Amino acid sequence: MTDRRTRIAEAGIRILAARGARALTHLNVDRDLGLAEGSTSYYARTRRDLIVLVVDRLATRTGDDLAAHDVPGDLTPRTAARLVVAGLDDTMRRADDHRARLILLLECHADPELRASLATRPRMREKFARTATSMLRKLNVDDPDVHAQDLAGLVDALLMQRIVRAAPIDEEDIIAAYLTGLAARTP
Known part of the structure; x- marks a missing residue:
């Protein structure tokens, strides 16, 4: 450009x-x-x-915000949730980007090419998925690759929640509960 x-x-x-x-x-x-x-x-x-x-x-500006934090070796669902929330805090430094993206997702709903570019943000999702997979492995979750995509979706939803400033929620509790549930399903 x-x-x-x-x-x-x-x-x-x-x-x-x-x-x-x-x-x-x-x-x-x-x-x-x-x-x-x-x-x-x-x-x-x-x-x-x-x-x-x-x-x-x-x-081009989507990057490493959510994947920038190192995953410690001694990980619990609560510490993992804190890491994810710290990543959300970091990514909100570009709040205008996220607001623009949300607006364009709605504006471009009838344009599959633009909608796909906005929705998937492949580079960011891939980096976050790698970090999420690492977290889930350290939490001994079965099928961490599959659940990493679900965690990415949850985090994206929480990011959108921040952008629209809807009702206050406890992001750390939500993520910790999700991760605790995944870890409990593992035999």
Whole structure:
């Protein structure tokens, strides 16, 4: 992505997070960046092209937030839950990215290609899945690879809960209960 395309995408993220999907227009991006009217159209001809720039930027910025913490050798469901919550805390440093992603998931529901790019975030999910698999192995959970994907889904749901600021919940208790239940199922 060229520097101008990156700036346009980042402006799109800011606009989506602050003002919603309808505010994501070429004109609003031009204004946000202090560009001459019509400048954004040179890099993104259509609104879909503009959304693609934003989606691509979001994909490149997804990273190691949830997988950045080392998994200690002596692990319990409670300590694992604390690690996951610490990862959620870290990832919320990019709250605008997550708000923009949620808005675009709703906006792009009829566009399978964009929806898939937003929903799967393959790089982040793979890194988290490796960390989750390691945690589950240390907790002696059967089929850790399978359950790692489920844990990733649970964490994604908790992240969305934070973004929409719904009713307060105890994330650590939820994750610890889930992990305790998995560990108890193991013979």
